[in-house]
Structure formats: C-alpha cells, structure tokens
Amino acid sequence: MTTKTFGEPIARLEDPRLLTGQGRFLDDIGHRALAAAFVRSPHAHARITGIDVTDAIGVDGLVAVYTHEDLDGRAGEPLPLLIPHEALTHGRTGYALAKDEVNHVGEPIVMVVATDRYVAEDVCARIGVDYEFLPPVVGIEAARDGDLLVHDDVPGNVAARMVQSRGDAAAAIDAAPHVLELDLDIERSASTPLEGKGVHARWDADDASLRVYTSTQASTSVRAALAARLELPPDRVEVIAPDVGGGFGVKIVHPWPEEVLVPWAAIRLGREVKWTEDRREHFVGATHERGQLQHVRVGFDDEGRLLGLDVTVWHDNGAYTPYGIIVPIITTTQLLGPYKPGAYRAEFFSLYTNTVSVTPYRGAGRPQGCFAMERTMDAVAAHLGLDRTVVRERNFIRPDEMPYDHGLIFQDGRPLVYDSGDYPATLEKLKKLVGWEEFEAYRDEARAAGRRVGIGIACYVEGTGVGPYEGGWVKVETDGSVVAATGLTTQGQGHRTAFAQVVAEELGVPVDRVNVTTGDTRRFGYAVGTFASRAAVMSGNALAAAARKVRDKALRIAGEALEADPRDLEIVDGVVRVIGSPASAPGGSIPLATVAVLANPLRYAFDREAERATQFGGPVDFSKPPVAEGESPGLEDTGFYSPPRSTFANGMHAAIVETDPDTAEITILRYCVVHDCGTLINPRIVEGQIHGGVAQGVGGALYERMVYDDAGQLLNASFMDFLMPYATEVPVVETDHLETPSPLNPLGIKGAGEAGVIPGSAVLASAISDAEGFAITRMPISPSDLYSLRSTSTRMGETPR
C-alpha cells in the first residue's frame, strides 16, 4: 500500500472485521453479567399510586427489585437537561425510575435484576403497579389547544417559544406583489438503529473504580454524567463505546435512565450487570423525531424572488426535553437553505405531548425545514408558472456573496454565517445529472403509454462541524506502526479508516500501519461526541494537528541522527529521508521506527533496536540533557481543533417517480444527488454516507411513521409495522460531487453524515406533486394516502399531467 491515500476511495479498514462477525458489540460483552429488565408504563399519562412486588419475591434467580424510592443520593434526581437555553422556559426531564407520575408509554418504573433476562422478564410480569389515570395529550393539535396539560405546571404545554428575525417580514410580505400561505405537516419517525441501546457495568471494589460499556455517541460525556450522578471521582470512571450498531442521533442523548441504573446497581450489588435494549423497548423507551406542523407565509415578486418569509413551527417535543430545543432551532435556521429569504421571521413553539421524547435524529430538524422551504419554492413556481429550478436559482446566495451572514443565531449559539459554497454550479450539475431539460419529453412518452411520472427537486444547506472542540492523540510505536485516538465515538461511519487516512497523510506512513481508537475514555479523555456531521471536521483536523506535531518532532530527531536540516527531510512510506533521495541511499535515511526508538532515551534495552536509545548506544552531546528542554519522551503528541463557527455543506437532490394511476403505488425511478462537503477524505465513505442517508430519507418520505392512538399507545412498535425500507425499496442513488473547501479549517472539510437524509421528504413530495398535479403538504405519504388525496385535492392545473 502506498503512502498517498488521503482523498482516495480506499476500502474501509474496519469492514473485514465487522463483516466476518468479529465485531464486539454491547451484547457481546459480559456473558456472566446479571441481567436487568424494566417494568415500563403501559399508560401514556398516569399517577403511580402503588407498586406491589409481593408476587415477585421468591422467584428463583431474582437478585433485586428497585423503584424510585431506592435511588439514593443524586441517582434519584431528575435526569439532566443537557442543553439549556434561555427560550426553554419550561424544560422538564424525567427520572431514572418514574417518581409519582408517568408521561409516556414506555417510561421505566421498576428495575429488576436477575440471573438472566428470561427470569428478569418473568419477574417484571409479576410486579403490579397501580395507576390513577390522567388524560393523555397526543398529537400536536391537542398539545397546542392546551385544554389538557402534560405537566401541571407548564401552561399551554409550551416548553419553549422562540422568535428569530431579520428585517420586518410582515411588512415585506404585505407589500409584496404576490403572497402565498402554506400549511404543512411532517409526521414522527425515529433513528431506529439496528442495535438498540445497551449498558454493561462492572464495579471493581478493590480499585474503587467503575468500568462502563455503553452503546453511546458520547462516551466522555457519559463519564462526566455518571461520575456526577453516582458521586464518584471522574478518574475512577471509565466509559467505553464498543462497536456500536448505528446511532443516527438517538444515542447522543445521555445519560439514559438505564445508563444511570445499570452502573448504580452494579456498584450496589458488587456484581456485573448488563441490560440490552430489545426492539419493543427501543420504540417506546428511546426517542423519536420529526413531528411538526408548519405555517408558511411568503411574499415574492413577479420573478419569484422572495421578499419576505414568515414561518411558524409547532414542534412536538414529546414528554420531556432532555436535549433542549436544538431540533426546532435547527429547523427554523436551516430551512433557509441556499436562499436569501428577504425579510425573515421564524417563530416556534416546542410543545409537550404524552409520547416518547423528541431528540435529534439524523438531519435533526433539517428535513422539516427543508420541506417547508422547498414546498414554498414549488408553490411560488406553480403560482407564477415558472420552472421550479428557475425560481430556486433566482433566490440563491451567489458564490461571490460568501461568506454570507443570515443575521441569525445557529444551534451552536454562534452567528449563522455560511463559509463557502457554489449553489448555481451545484444546480447545473444536478440538472445535467437527472436530465431536467429532457424530462417533459419523457413525461409525454410515458403518458402515451398510460403511465404517470413526475420529477422533483430539493436543495439544502447543512451546518456541520459544530464545536466546541475535539482532540486527537497520535503516537509512533517503536515498530513503526502508528496508534491514534480521538474521544468521539463511532457508530459504523468508517471513522477508523478516514482518520487513518488523515494521520497517514500527515505522517507519511502507509494507511494500514495506522490503528485508530475512538470513544474510549481510557485512551482520550477530552471529547464532545459524534453528532451534527462533525466527526471528520473536528477529529479529522485535531488528529491532523497532532500528527503534524509528531511529524515535526520526528524530523527534528531524524535531523540530528542524519546530521541534516529537518527542513530538508521528508517522510515517505514510513522512512525519513532527504527530500527526493531514494530510501536506499546509505546514511541518507532512517526508518520512522528507529526515530521512535531514539525519541525515548532508555536506560534498559528490551531488544536489539532499543539498544540504540540506551546511554552507551551511540554518540551523545554531553552539553544537553537526554530529553531536550520543552520536549517529552516518545514520538507522540496531542492536538485539538476548535472552530470559530460551523461549516456549511450543501447539496441538491432530484427524483423521478411513477405513480400508478390505478393502485396509487409510488415508485422511485431515479434518485440523483449532487453534494458538496468540501475536501473529501475518502469519496467511498462519503458515498456510503449519502446512500444510507437517502435510504432513511426515502423511509421518512414513503414508509415510516409512529402511529399513536388517542390514548397514547404506539400501535406499530415493531419492525413488522414500522416500515423501515428494505433494500428493495431504496433506489439506486446516482451521485456527483463538488469540492468547495471550507476556509474555516486546515483540511477544508465539511461534514457529510446527515446530508443524504435531509431533502428526502421535500424531493419526493415535489416529484409526487408533479406527477399528480396537486400539492403534497403532508409527509410521509402511502399509497392509501395518495388514493385518498386523489379524490379530495384540488389540482394545480386543469388536468393531471
């Protein structure tokens, strides 16, 4: 393998292990651990009046039963509100085990620990809980009405109300030649990683230390939270994310009730305890996203240029607000996409309902914002009889207007300033890729054959690489291999490959000599987490900084050994040499492995190579100490990256769909993506991220919904009825890239993790509307929904096209 791999589509280094069953996921750990199971509320809203464990006592294999009363110290306090915000005036969180009241089906009430999960579930079935029923608030309309309350002390069910504006939107709209209003509706979906949550904890009483494995996106923060909750010194707590089978946002929330309770019980019992979430629990015991109602009022001129935009969002935040109001903030800032809205006003209400809490799911409020903006663009085009791409182009921020300041505050609390991007070029590429100009001919051809087809487009801009920081550590071992670590976690994205490419590039070593560890507090203790398409931007740049320091040190030491100026040296394939000289030149090169040996002055030789670093190993300058002042032994260093603000990736999707005139079945014929995430570390990994995102976008648009009945029961809490798309439902994704480097970081990277999912509902609504001749305003849409709409909708033209 050659040194040069940065930017190359190399195969993922982790795949042979993962694809041959060598992965080590949470449930692979601790086979002899005690098992936990939970009695969860079967009711959406109720007061707990009694818990009867009489029938459970004496069951063979039962170890312990815990309720809220047992949670001593800080373990019994409400769970943390992770991201406070001044607009979140009525933030509420639940308890690790419910105290007095339950606010959604699935809320944990009793923890059972037993010798195995079978027994634990048997015991759960024998525990009786008495409830006094309270009326449930289900659905955004019910929450907005405010007649019934989720939390007695939260009037109108309003957790937060927030307004952001620039200029006088109402006046601009009133003065505009054309005004349109849209009412839009996006239903709930969820991250639904194939591996649910899971926690394993082991208390070492002799060492007074706790080791926790958890399927998380934020191991360092889990450590901080556990140390606080369990009142342990942080250095006595180790948290490790093993292989994680998908996160997609849900696993950034922490500490989960189970994440507190399993370690708490392990300490109390002095035994290993494990809990692995099952699918049914995940549907009701984790978090959801997406549910919003939106009202858009837009004013525009004869050319379709926006003059004023006023958006109101009613956001369903479920029972609690553990992750603050990040999702609606993102919706109301990121809906602007690549456009200049004229005067802008966005207001959101974050509302409680007696359903599972809402926290970010890949896209994190952007799919809803994109839906609002792109439905608006289509409506403007339809109103003026203009091509949909023309209206979009007329509203684009031009490349020469970058950096572009929207005059709003983004989710990181910093100004919403786009760093770079070429939206007209992206659109041109997309139109060419999908054949936008040729589509009418194709439509005519299809119509002649009795087929109904439509084309749709949707554009987005995604704030990625959110701060505050990440760090990286790089070390060259004495065998020339390189170990690196970063604190953020990995859930299957291919970080180990991408980060190895970054380190290999900086250090001049073959990529397969670099071994990267993520999400292990034992290896790197300072980190924020994996979310907001930030890993490559943040840890990529941090590891590059660390590797650059190591490289500089290696060249300094090699310069001394070779009696050369470090500035004349380079590292190629793991060998330091005079620039341009062949590695075989005598005395003109030194392996990085040897430099690593020399970097650590030794008293004792452990092998032949190490002899060179001992006190009698070679010529010595007696005027200097063995380790130079200001240096540290070893060829290792750490680096950090902290961005001034987020970097903004962008992209545009186009889809061609066919709708069956008789059965109303919806088929995606083509799905095209043009994407710009700055400099690419590994195009293959970026493509994979896009493919996965598109799959989830298609799921959210055509298949997935959380069906709650009026009583707050989730009716489809299984993969049989929650329709995650199969491979057979996901179209072939045709992609093209632009690379507009970010000026904000040394590598020029922008994030790519969420891009694929963002425009899914918007682009498919656009295409279905185009096929059917009436505007789709509610997603997801099923064939049954489309059939109903056909008989009730007003067509945009005279006849369906």
Next chain:
Amino acid sequence: MKPAGFTYHRPVTVDDAVAVLAEVSPAGKVLAGGQSLVPLLNMRLAAPEHLVDINRLSELAYVRAGGDAVTVGALARHADVERDDAAYAVLPLLRDTLRHVAHPTIRNRGTTVGSIAHADPAGELTAVLALLGGTVTLRSAAAERTVTAADFFTGPMSTCADAGELVTSVTFPVPEGRTGAVWTEVARRHGDYAVCGTGTVVTLDDDLRVAGARAAFVSMGPEPVVLDVTDAVAGATHDTADWAAAGRLAAGRLDPEDDIHATADYRTHLAEVLTTRALRDAARRAAEVAP
C-alpha cells in the same frame, strides 16, 4: 422480549408427536419453521406450557406433485415448494404465489403447512388453498381426518384443528379443464403482508369462452374470502369479457377494515383493480394452455 418458560419436546416420528400432543393437550403448541410462533412467544403474546418441535419429523418433509394435485408435508419449507419443478409444472400458481411470501431467508425456514395451520388472514397460502378448494389432513393419537379448506378456516388465526391434532399435510388440487391461475398483490414493502392480495382462477371452454371465474383474497376479511364471479363474465370470450365488471362484483362483496397501513376504502378499490387485472391475466393464461 424473552419467552415465558415452557417444556420442550422434540419427537422424531409422527406417532410420537401426536402422542405428546395428546398427553399435553390442550397446553401444547406445535413448532415448525417458527417464523410466526417464535415472535409471538418472544413478545409473550403466546405462552404455551409445552412446545412440540416437529423439525425432526423427516417423514413429513416432502412435496408430492401428481397430475391432479400437489400435496405438501408439514415439514416442507416454503422454499422447497417454491423450487419444486414438478409442482411448478402442474400448478405454477404455487411458485408464483410463494414469491410474494416474505423473503428468501424466511421462506428457507417457514413451512407452507405451518402458515396454513397458523391461519393468518393475511397469509397468501391460506387464500390459495381456499381458492383451489384444497384439503387439510390432520392426525391425532386416535385418528386421521381430512377436511376442506372452507371447513378448516374458522376465523382469524383460528382453525377447526383440535389441541391434540397435528396438521400433517395439505393438498392443493390442480384446477380441472382449461384453466389459468394468477396471484397478484399490493404490499407496502416487498415481502410484507399484502394490503390487498388476490388469487384468481379462470376456466375456459373449448371455444375459449369463460366457463368459470373465481377469486380469493387476503387482508380483506377475517379469513380467506373466496368469491365466484362467473356471473359477470360467463359465456364471453376470454379477450372480450368485461373483467372490470367482475372486479366490481368482487369488490362489492368484500368488507375489509381500516388499519394503520391502509383505509378500507383503499383496500376495496385495490380489490377491484387487482381482481380485474388478475382475472384478465388468468384468462390469457388459460387461453394459452394447449387444448
């Protein structure tokens, strides 16, 4: 999602199996491919005290295709039936339908007889058996009996089988005369239970005029529904028959329910569209049969 405790039995002969079932009756449940039962156990929607695993009953692992019928033993997997060329030669409808049953991995484990004994009104094979007027053979420790599909299915997930009985085989008769048969369905995703599914059989006379037309449905009622729609098309030549009228006739006689995936209205509409399509296709196939 762990099952409640049960006693596990694994007999190796049919005689032993029915003896165990008799002994534990009515607390026993038969485990074949497990594709429906195991999820029910794990979700504790079913908690039988005894599980009688018939996966060692190799004597029931057969597909027998004759000129007038295909008989499927209780241990034949869906995939065995699907891939059986002799069965396909006499009754292509079986393979055509099985391609709509879940996914290959499920068909490799799940059994055709098991899905019929489970009597899920969304199960395609239940409708095919009813459409063809097939029979079900049951063994108990005391006796063996054969009942018609119409008598076997008594409601959603319910059959006339007694607690001590094992369904040992089902027989799909080959329709007589010049016939064509077609399965079609609309499902939310490939391999899902159908929102509406229909199987049709059309019989033509020597002049290629319609002599009989029947359709069976899944997901359209509590048990497989079989409708004779010959009246709408009797005597017409296969290529001029008003199949849409037959589709309307069928749809008008169905009474499906709303669920989270589709409204009853949409289901009824689909039944009309799919029945029309499937009857037309079945008639075309019948016309192509060598006289």
